[in-house]
Amino acid sequence: MTMFLSNLISGISLGSVYAIIALGYTMVYGIAKMLNFAHGDIIMVGAYICFCCLYSLGFSPFVGILASMAVCTLLGILIERLAYKPLRQATSLSVLITAIGMSYFLQNLAQIIWGANPKSFQTVIPAGNVSLMGGELKISYVSLVTIAASVVVMLALSLFVGRSKMGRAMRCVSEDKGAAQLMGVNVDLTISVTFAIGSALAAIAGVLMCSAYPTLKPTTGAMPGIKAFTAAVFGGIGSIPGAMLGGILLGVIEILGRAYVSSELGDAFVFAVLILVLLVKPTGLLGKKIQEKV
Amino acid sequence: MKKVFALVMAAVMVLGMFAGCSSSNAPAATEAPKATEAAKTDAPAAAAGAIKVGAIGPLTGDYAQYGNAVANGIQVAIDEINAKGGLQFELLSEDDQGDPTMSVNAYNVEMEKGMQVLLGTTTSGACAAVADVAKDERVFLLTPSASNPVVNEGKDNVYQVCFTDPNQGASAAQTIKSLGVGEKIAVIWNNAQDYSTSIYQSFMGKAKEIGLEVVSDTTFSDDSNADFSVQLQDAANAGADLVFLPIYYTPIVAIMQQADAAGYGFKFFGVDGMDGLLSVEGFNTALAEGSYMLTPFDANKTDELTSAFVSTYKAKYGDTPNQFAADAYDAMYIFYAACQDLGFTAETSAQDVCEAMIPWMQSYTYTGLTGEGMVWTADGCVSKVATAYIIKDGAYASVG
Numbered sequence: 001m002t003m004f005l006s007n008l009i010s011g012i013s014l015g016s017v018y019a020i021i022a023l024g025y026t027m028v029y030g031i032a033k034m035l036n037f038a039h040g041d042i043i044m045v046g047a048y049i050c051f052c053c054l055y056s057l058g059f060s061p062f063v064g065i066l067a068s069m070a071v072c073t074l075l076g077i078l079i080e081r082l083a084y085k086p087l088r089q090a091t092s093l094s095v096l097i098t099a100i101g102m103s104y105f106l107q108n109l110a111q112i113i114w115g116a117n118p119k120s121f122q123t124v125i126p127a128g129n130v131s132l133m134g135g136e137l138k139i140s141y142v143s144l145v146t147i148a149a150s151v152v153v154m155l156a157l158s159l160f161v162g163r164s165k166m167g168r169a170m171r172c173v174s175e176d177k178g179a180a181q182l183m184g185v186n187v188d189l190t191i192s193v194t195f196a197i198g199s200a201l202a203a204i205a206g207v208l209m210c211s212a213y214p215t216l217k218p219t220t221g222a223m224p225g226i227k228a229f230t231a232a233v234f235g236g237i238g239s240i241p242g243a244m245l246g247g248i249l250l251g252v253i254e255i256l257g258r259a260y261v262s263s264e265l266g267d268a269f270v271f272a273v274l275i276l277v278l279l280v281k282p283t284g285l286l287g288k289k290i291q292e293k294v
Numbered sequence: 295m296k297k298v299f300a301l302v303m304a305a306v307m308v309l310g311m312f313a314g315c316s317s318s319n320a321p322a323a324t325e326a327p328k329a330t331e332a333a334k335t336d337a338p339a340a341a342a343g344a345i346k347v348g349a350i351g352p353l354t355g356d357y358a359q360y361g362n363a364v365a366n367g368i369q370v371a372i373d374e375i376n377a378k379g380g381l382q383f384e385l386l387s388e389d390d391q392g393d394p395t396m397s398v399n400a401y402n403v404e405m406e407k408g409m410q411v412l413l414g415t416t417t418s419g420a421c422a423a424v425a426d427v428a429k430d431e432r433v434f435l436l437t438p439s440a441s442n443p444v445v446n447e448g449k450d451n452v453y454q455v456c457f458t459d460p461n462q463g464a465s466a467a468q469t470i471k472s473l474g475v476g477e478k479i480a481v482i483w484n485n486a487q488d489y490s491t492s493i494y495q496s497f498m499g500k501a502k503e504i505g506l507e508v509v510s511d512t513t514f515s516d517d518s519n520a521d522f523s524v525q526l527q528d529a530a531n532a533g534a535d536l537v538f539l540p541i542y543y544t545p546i547v548a549i550m551q552q553a554d555a556a557g558y559g560f561k562f563f564g565v566d567g568m569d570g571l572l573s574v575e576g577f578n579t580a581l582a583e584g585s586y587m588l589t590p591f592d593a594n595k596t597d598e599l600t601s602a603f604v605s606t607y608k609a610k611y612g613d614t615p616n617q618f619a620a621d622a623y624d625a626m627y628i629f630y631a632a633c634q635d636l637g638f639t640a641e642t643s644a645q646d647v648c649e650a651m652i653p654w655m656q657s658y659t660y661t662g663l664t665g666e667g668m669v670w671t672a673d674g675c676v677s678k679v680a681t682a683y684i685i686k687d688g689a690y691a692s693v694g
Contacts, residue, residue, distance in 0.1 A: 215520065
């Protein structure tokens, strides 16, 4: 029982990291209607920036997180302006390929700047754990903070998109780019802001992920990026609560699958569940069915 | 357009600010190690009569640290040899990302460029693929680091500088037994990797034979190498006191930190893939305190050869060389000895080099960074002793 609970908490904690990454994916998809495959690599850049601030420049973790958010925000806007904006009228396939190219570009740029050797990330959250059930169940602080952070980020994002003026502009652009422009919405600015927020979230995800799983190298973001994309599709791409739900479920399935089915087949299990869900519910768990009006 | 240019420049400068931390001992931000380029461009402008030595390994991607270490190790040896005058060498280095298909392509590229011998490839899977092609074309492979038996099984043209995986697995089991470091053993291995699988299998075989109790046996793959909570918990529940890690050091960093965060008091036992752990930037070496490992190379050794190699390597690439770099350095010196003994020149064809090298290797004895009195069998395997070390005060210390 304790073992199950402990695995469950590991799963939720891993899932929370996927959820924060998936929020970035889903937001960009929902609003700009493109899959930003470089998202996973922005996470890696965020973690490296934080690593540098802490390890080489000796800043406090708080400054490190802020610096990495700032750099990632700029990077996100820059990528959007340079690589994606010129392709706004192009087919979605061109944008997709550009995004994959951007992903490899960032990985190789990181390798040139920081080298290929892995770095060990110093956790920004104090090490240690909370003991429950007479010391049998231990939950590390990192897990608690990660879970809390993902919930806070999800709620803040929902409020921002649902209540603020910029949020309304985002929903308009998502629904119909052309009409939004006619109604005086600045489409370019809205999409830039979307990328900025998505990339800032990626920085937070990077720092949290590397605090829990401390090996940092240029390909660190690639696999979590793909899993988070899976999570976003699983929960219904474009939906903010969907990304959260998808991320956490994915993490729990992965850990429980590894613990109780086979440690060799953890990933196979995750993707099998994805296929099943999409067969039954093609729009994902919380995805909306969009009706095309003729 | 100017605006775009300015933006790009600004971005590059911002990233440049952080470049300085790529290595704590890099002299200045602008000189941060660019290992991949360094391996290619630092070669002295291809002297006309230089013997062309090939190296293929993952210079980018997941295993980049190994491929770069090998290329850099060879380059350090070549620089030393070229500085002596006499025979001159030139390094042809290509990236294969550890992928067999890309590796064969890289091999073809280097053959076009006139490669005479291949000191590679770095990883076992890719090496086996290249070796198949090279066997038919009669090109000699002296691999510094591809330790899996598939590399030279049934191939007379492939020799290894590193010791083989089955040897290591068996001697790890033997060492654990004879040192009495663990009663109940947990094994965490990478089932997506030839290296790890092969050591694991021979370890399990030997453990059964000599009566070591393995209580927990879990795996991971390259795609899920961040979270080890499940594996560690399985080990803890089974009451393991020693965790055997037949894997590379990158996941070991994560395993040690997660075991510590969860409060498990395991001892760890690694193999040569664990070498490099202590020089991971940011790693708290206290976590590795009291861990055991088998390795042929110790960068902290104070003998003249080791300290000269380590200081040159550090000055040039800003990193402490690991076992891969040391094996590569040795491989280059072995080939240098062959060139002197057999009279190879820049004009000798790769086929002639191959046919001359095969009998020569079996009669040659080499002493270098990674071992003394190394000799080779006709299968291409090296006789080398795996020395057990214990990590004490953040450095390797001899056991006992």
